[in-house]
Each structure stands twice: as C-alpha cells, then as structure tokens.
Amino acid sequence: MKDFVDFFHEIGKLKGKPRRGWVINNIKRPESIAEHTFRAAIMAWVLSKKKKNFNVEKVLKIALIHDLCEIYAGDTTPYDSILPRSKKKRAELMKTWPRFSNAEKKRIAQKKYKKEKKALEKLISKLPIELKKEIKNLWLDYEEGLTVEGRFFRQMDRLEDFLQSMEYWRKYKKPPQGPWWLWAREHFDDPILLEIIREMDNKFHKHKKPRI
Amino acid sequence: MEERKKFYLTKKGLEKFKKEYEALRNLRVAKTKGEAPKIWESEDLNPEYLSFQEDLNFLETRITELENIFKNACLIKHPFKKELNVINLGATVKVEVGEEKDEFTIVGTLEAKPSLGRISNESPVGSALLGHKVGDEIIVSSPIKTIYKIKKIKYN
Numbered sequence: 001m002k003d004f005v006d007f008f009h010e011i012g013k014l015k016g017k018p019r020r021g022w023v024i025n026n027i028k029r030p031e032s033i034a035e036h037t038f039r040a041a042i043m044a045w046v047l048s049k050k051k052k053n054f055n056v057e058k059v060l061k062i063a064l065i066h067d068l069c070e071i072y073a074g075d076t077t078p079y080d081s082i083l084p085r086s087k088k089k090r091a092e093l094m095k096t097w098p099r100f101s102n103a104e105k106k107r108i109a110q111k112k113y114k115k116e117k118k119a120l121e122k123l124i125s126k127l128p129i130e131l132k133k134e135i136k137n138l139w140l141d142y143e144e145g146l147t148v149e150g151r152f153f154r155q156m157d158r159l160e161d162f163l164q165s166m167e168y169w170r171k172y173k174k175p176p177q178g179p180w181w182l183w184a185r186e187h188f189d190d191p192i193l194l195e196i197i198r199e200m201d202n203k204f205h206k207h208k209k210p211r212i
Numbered sequence: 213m214e215e216r217k218k219f220y221l222t223k224k225g226l227e228k229f230k231k232e233y234e235a236l237r238n239l240r241v242a243k244t245k246g247e248a249p250k251i252w253e254s255e256d257l258n259p260e261y262l263s264f265q266e267d268l269n270f271l272e273t274r275i276t277e278l279e280n281i282f283k284n285a286c287l288i289k290h291p292f293k294k295e296l297n298v299i300n301l302g303a304t305v306k307v308e309v310g311e312e313k314d315e316f317t318i319v320g321t322l323e324a325k326p327s328l329g330r331i332s333n334e335s336p337v338g339s340a341l342l343g344h345k346v347g348d349e350i351i352v353s354s355p356i357k358t359i360y361k362i363k364k365i366k367y368n
Contacts, residue, residue, distance in 0.1 A: 097312075099309070099312045099313065099314045102329040105328050106328055108327075109328055145325075146277070147277050178356055181358075182309070183326075185335065185352055186338070187326045187335065188336075189332035194336070198354075201354070201355050205355050
C-alpha cells in the first residue's frame, strides 16, 4: 500500500503545475496540468458517444494518464527551442507559429518522447506489474496512435488546449489566436472535432475575429 | 473499433504495419505456449512491443486493429510521370506560408503526425492542397485567411 500512497502523492503534484504554454504567454493564474486533464477527459467521454464501436473506458484511461509523465519531464511547447529571454521578443514570437524543417521536427519529437518515456517509467516503477504495463501501454497508444481511441484522444487533448486558448483570448486578449488557427487546420482531421472547432469559432469569435 | 471505408497507406507505412502484425502474432503464439519470446533479438522490431508481452488484452486489441487496417487498406500508388506535378496522397510539398517556409507530406489519417510533418489528407490544409501544382496559391480561410504558396512537389 505504501507504493500506492507514494504514487498518489506524486501525481497530486500535477494540481500545482501550471501549463507552460500559458506561462510563456504571461497568462495570469494559468491552469494546471491536472485542470487540463480534467476537462480533456470529460470532453473525450462526451464526444466518444458520437463514435461507433468505441471503447469509452479506454479513452478515459488514456485521458487520465496522458500527462502523468510531466510530473518529472515537465510540460513542453513547440516554442521551447527558439524562445527568447526578452519578454518583448517573446510576445512577438507568440504571434507566429514556429515552423521547422522535417529533420528538426523529428529531432524535437524524439527528444520529447525519450524524456517523457523515462519520466513515466520512473513514476510507475513501484506499481504492480500489471498496472505498470497497462499505464505504459495506454501512454504508448496515445503517443503512437496505436488504436482508434489513442488517435482520437491525441486530437482531443489538443482540442482542450485550443478551447482554453480561446477562453484566455476572450478574457486577456492573449495568446494571439493566429498561430492557433494555423496549427489547428494542419493538425485536426477528425470530422466530429472539426465540427466542434467550427462551433467554438462561432462562440468565441462571433463579435471579434482573430487576426494573424 | 470504428469502421472506415478506406485507410490510405504509403508503401512504407503498410510494410511497417505488416512487420508489426507478424511480430505480434509470433508473440501471441509464444505467449500461448508459455515460451520466452525470442523475437526481441530481431533488430527490425520496435522494442516498445515488449510492453505488450505481459498484456494479452492489448496484444489482441492491436492485432484486431491491424487486421481491420489490412482489410480496408488502400495503397497510395506512385503517380504516373505526367501526374508528378500534381499534389496527391504521398506527395511531399514545400510551401511558403506568409514569410515562413514549411514542408508537409500528405498521408492518410493513420500515418498522420503533424509534429513530424505528416499531415492528414482529411485535415483542412491537407485536403485544400490536393490537386494543386507548383505556383498555385491555396487560400485557407475561416476564420483567418492564410495563403499557402506551393513551391515544390516531390514523390519518394
């Protein structure tokens, strides 16, 4: 039982870890990783109802564990490798979507994957073997898109980010929305999530349209 | 598992799935016989499959998933010479987006990984690029108007 208590204590740390994407945008009192997980899980559950032959239990478990590795690996953003120190330059950078060569994209993705895998293995190392394997497989499913549930949640996770960005934008006029739209139109392909994005646009950009 | 009409796959992608399928089936046989699997000695095998070793449920789900993929797979063929200048599935496209340059390979949803430059033919940008040629400018709007200038198209 001691190992369970240690595990629960460790994952509780996600409640106090602010999401880095909002920190670098100077958002006041940014949401924590646990708060992001909470809404992403509810969204995944609700929208899974629109899918046929879909394992809702699996998608919920994927949602719950997908960011556990960030306890030790930290949260990463696409801007990290090019982030200037000056606040002014940083704010300028946030108006653009960072683009890299395919070789650079691969290098960044591999580095992130290795770091997160190591962190997850450390976190679950003392758990019973069956549970350890289950968590690791769920995480791999999310990372690699091994099943329809893993692929769906991978986009779902980003959809929660996108919704949060719109909510902050309406409240604080940041983060700039242009880069989010550039990214979203290359990233999402699930028809249900694309429909949700159109509704989010109607709700948050009805009176004021975002600009590049 | 969600049913789909077709899964568009590159030759490389299909081969990767077939290799994984064979490895997992071998693992299932070894597991059923209670043998220690020796297939891990293969250099071709992704070491991550090791984690399926203790989990028959995941192993079976993945095997079923792969079988469904093969049943509905549609191989992306290399285009004829006269079509090499047109963007189709499998094309790697260099574009200019404003002042920035980027490169995408247009693939089916199973192989899409935008963080690695592989975008889905069903994404708004992927679908807008299909059928266009070098020199064309694609406008993707709603709600922000963005112009993608097509600079180069190549097929591997």
